[in-house]
Amino acid sequence: QVYLMESGGGEVQAGGSLTLSCTASGRIFSMYGMGWFRQAPGKEREFVAAVSWSGDITHYTDSVKGRFSISRDSAKNAIYLQMNSLKSEDTAVYYCAADLVWSSEVVTMTVQEYDYWGQGTQVTVSS
Numbered sequence: 001q002v003y004l005m006e007s008g009g010g011e012v013q014a015g016g017s018l019t020l021s022c023t024a025s026g027r028i029f030s031m032y033g034m035g036w037f038r039q040a041p042g043k044e045r046e047f048v049a050a051v052s053w054s055g056d057i058t059h060y061t062d063s064v065k066g067r068f069s070i071s072r073d074s075a076k077n078a079i080y081l082q083m084n085s086l087k088s089e090d091t092a093v094y095y096c097a098a099d100l101v102w103s104s105e106v107v108t109m110t111v112q113e114y115d116y117w118g119q120g121t122q123v124t125v126s127s
Contacts, residue, residue: 001026001027002024002025002026002028002032002098002115002116003024003025003026003116004022004023004024004025004096004097004098004116004117004118005022005023005025005096005118005119006020006021006022006094006095006096006118006119006120006121007020007021007022007023007121008020008021008121009094009121009122009123010122010123010124011124011125011126012086012123012124012125012126013086013125013126014086014087014088014125014126014127015085015086016086016125017082017083017084017085017086018083018086018123019080019081019082019083020036020080020081020083020094020096020121020123021078021079021080022034022036022078022079022080022081022096022118023076023077023078024077024078024079024098025077028077030100030101030102031053031100031101031102031103031104032053032098032099032100032101032115032116033050033051033052033053033098033099033101033106033107033108034050034051034072034079034096034097034098034099035047035048035049035050035051035070035096035097035099035107035108035109035114036048036049036050036070036079036081036094036095036096036097037094037095037097037111037114038090038092038093038094038095038123039092039093039095039120040091040092040093043092045095045111046061047061047109047110047111048060048061048064048068048081048094049061049064049068049069049070049081050070050099050107050108050109051070051071051072051079051107052101052103052104052105052106052107053101053103053104053105053106054104054105055071055072055074056105057105057106057107058070058107059107059109061109063089064083064090067083067084067085067086068081068082068083068084069081069082069084070082079096081094083123086123086125087125088125088126088127089125090123090125091123091124091125092123093120093121093122093123094120094121094122094123095117095118095119095120096117096118097111097114097115097116097117097118098114098115098116098117099113099114099115100115
């Protein structure tokens with residue numbers, strides 16, 4: 001069982017920055033990649049960023065490349081999402097997710113591939 005909890009959401013002005021955190025807990029018997037997804041009202045949950053178990057491999061959706069940065073702190077079983085130059089279209093509930101994997105270098109990017117999910121944290125970007 002892997003339990004995930006997000007924190008750091010809030011309201012920020014367009015152009016501002018915000019950092020999200022996600023802590024994993026529970027008994028973990030395999031490696032897992034971790035990622036961030038987001039879901040705006042009336043829309044499907046979409047991939048934002050992911051990081052491999054090793055912390056060395058990352059992927060981002062095109063709309064956040066150059067603005068967001070995902071990182072992993074293995075000692076704390078945590079991942080972070082540094083969000084810069086925020087836009088109104090970034091407004092959504094952001095979810096942390098974990099994907100059980102066999103390789104320390106694999107990164108997955110679809111909702112269907114992830115095994116565990118946090119409760120979500122609201123990010124609101126005001127114009």
